[in-house]
Amino acid sequence: MASLESVLRECLPKDEQFELLNLQNIPMETKPLVTSLSSNNDSDRNSKTIKVPHFFALAHNKKFVYGIEIHVYLILSSTNGAGTYDKVERLLFVSKADTNGYCDVKFSAKQVTKGLIHYLMTLDPVTYLRHVIPLERKYTxxxxxxxxxxxxxxxxxxxxxxxxxxxxxxxxxxxxxxxxxFLSFSPTGPVTTKLCIFTRPADQYLFADSAKNPRKHTLSGAGLLKWWVSIVDEVICEDFTPDSDARLRIPGEDDLTVRRFLRGTKFAKWTPGDIFGGEANSLAVFSIPLFSDDPKSRFLHELVEENMIMKTNLNQFWIELQERQEFKLSETVSVIGISGLNSKAPSGIPLPKEVVRTDSKKYFKYVKNYITGEEYDTSEGAEESYRNTVQYLSLKYNSELLQISGKRASHSGVKENAPVVRAVTMLQPRKKVKTTK
Incomplete structure (x- = not known):
């Protein structure tokens, strides 16, 4: 398995020095992502869902310039009734990503994003499962x-x-x-991997006020969709077996329109739709996963409040989703998903210097907020967030950012290394308030 450093140095411009924060919260048992059709407690006992948030932040010249948050879910199932988990599904949900335009050199946000997703897919799920906070602790x-x-x-x-x-x-x-x-698991059997992305354009998500920087490059809804499809297409071609599944859904659009966005993709099995399963006339609540802070999940909660949750099928769900208030001002939104087996069985173990692990949601959010809580209307925000983060990591965790020296040669005439990167995310933008201690 390649180290995180070796993966990213192939994505970053040659001879340029970068630094990376890989922040990981402690694995925690959580409620199932999808509501079960059965109320039988046996289904809960035979399945466990573990959530592990990752937050990556890339720095150059002592300024943070790029960030992405990815939640890893591990769904462990027992099909033999023997008390052992012999089925593992790993789901990577790209929660949000953003850039601020303050990088002093050209670099490819696409290559960095793809590299980080690839790295997470190489990790052995067992590395997450040795020390898991249970959903409920039983105290003596x-x-x-x-x-x-x-x-x-x-x-x-x-x-x-x-x-x-x-x-x-x-x-x-x-x-x-x-x-x-704590809980500990040693699952057996092959690992099925899924990747899910909800795309919706906005001026900023992780870096507040960064849209005021004229060097920041944002994309339209259609442009953002094509950008993500190009990344996912390369991921499935390089990291998955040929019989894997790739799907694209654009709420409110017919299959012909969807297929237009798939022109030029290398993977031959792209189809309109999603990887969540279920028939068009089946209830949406039993198919749509409840990701954290996700528009689809918010819509499901609204259906519960409106007493419509048991009356809304999947076809209605996707039609009505586009009418929600947070989509009305957007050009194009989409759901991109891939599912299958990795071409190489995930067996990697993170090196100690590659990751900063927090032991609670509180401290994960606290460290992350040193970056997302700044104002990026000027480069001073990028500089201050860097200083505060480095100092806190040193004092609290006796740790430092991962040093990376780029090796990727520039290609004349190719503009993939834009001086600013794209605001990419799936969530409603909002201003974050910086916490103090």
Missing amino acids: LHDKKTLLTRSTSLTDALEILSQRTKLTHKPESSALQSDRY
Whole structure:
């Protein structure tokens, strides 16, 4: 398996020095992505869903210039009823991506994006499954008297802290690091991999106010769709077996229009539609996955509030989705998905220097916010976010950004290395507020 550094240096311009933050939250058990048709508890016991968020941020000349957030979901299933998980599905959901236009050299956002997706696909899922926070921890009576948990009352918390101050010996750095508070899995069988992207154009997503930078290059809805299709097309050709599935859905458009966006693709099996399954007249709630902060998921929640969730089939879902308020001002939105087996079985293990792991959602968001919480109307935001992030990583994690020296030669006449990169995402843009500590 190639290291993260070796993958990205082939994507970045020759002899240029870049730095990368690969921020990963601790794997956490979560509720199933898709509502089950059966209310039988056996289906829940025979399946586990694990979520692992990744946030990548690329820096050049001490400025952050590119970012992408990808959530990795692992769905473990037991088909033999023996208590072992013999079926593994890995789903990569591209949550959001963006650039700010402050890079001092030309580089290809397309190649970097493809490289990061490729790297995640090479990782052995088992590396995520050795230390997983359960959906619900079961505490003993002794635990409740000595540990601070979400259910600890203020009175009990003060008592626990008071008792700790009386200890004559230094307590464990974190009692909750004991293996008995975590889940561990060793699944068997081949890994089916899926990649899902929801595209919708906007001026900015990760880098607030970066649209005010005249050097930033944004794409129309159609342009953004073509950009992503070109990336996914290369990914499936290079990383998947030939019998894999590739689909494109444009809500509100017929198959003929969809196929126009697939002209020139190298993979022969692109078809209109999506990888979520289900018949046109089947209920959408039993097919559409509930990703975090995703327009499709928000629509499902609205259907619940409107008491329409058990009356809306897949055909109606896609037709009505385009009428939602957040799509009315957009040119073109799409759902891109691929599914299949990797051409090479994922077996990679991240090197310690390649990743910064946080142990809670709180600290994952905290580190990420050093980058997304800045204002990028000028280059000072990119510089300040870099300084704050580097300092915090050093103090909190005794870590630093991954150093990468580019090796990709420029091609005369080819403008893939634009001086600014594209605002690419699937989410509703919003201004983020920087937190302080």
